[in-house]
Amino acid sequence: MTKHSPVACLSKAALFTDLPIDLKKKLVAVSTHQQKFPKGSIIRQPDDGKDGKEVVLGIPQKGDIEGQQHLFKQSENENFVEAVEDTWVCSINRADFQKLLQKTPDLSLKLLNNFGKKLVAIEHNSVLRNTLDAKERILAYLNDLANEQGKNEVKLELKKKDLASYLGITPETFSRKLKELEKDGKIEVHGRWINVKR
DNA sequence: CCATTAATAGGCG
């Protein structure tokens, strides 16, 4: 493992990737790095206690960024964030961040442009979720995955029940639709590996 | 091994 570099860390955030080095250094000044959260620990949870059903809203991968909205919006935490594996977290304080924005219009402008790109991606996912039925959603998801990785053999990194939750369906339906898709000759399922026929 | 959790199956609304 290489040493943790705050600048490199910030660079991984989609929001900050394209920023020039001097702006990144300013961000480093208002951020904390490498807080460890062991597997199973709760990174963040709603202040109002009582939880409903567990729903997977997203699956941040290594180097992914979660909760960027808190940099911009003053609000109570609405969601749980749990460490599924041992995780290292780097964070930025909202108030400090906002002050920095006011002092640095260059930064504000860059971030705004990046947000535009993000909106396009969000729209894509939103369409997937709201207009397609479960079967199509699964297939669309698998296709996206195959496209991202540029191959037809795709590995499900998550437990199927978590994937199901992510796609907004129950594990039972997920399991059944996988079989249907297999019968349709659209995919081949081998445990966690799925061959997406395109 | 045993105990717990995940995946699948079948029934029903």
Place this chain on the structure above:
DNA sequence: CGCCTATTAATGG
């Protein structure tokens, strides 16, 4: 399609 229950498979200690 979701929810419920039962059965089987996989996982971890």
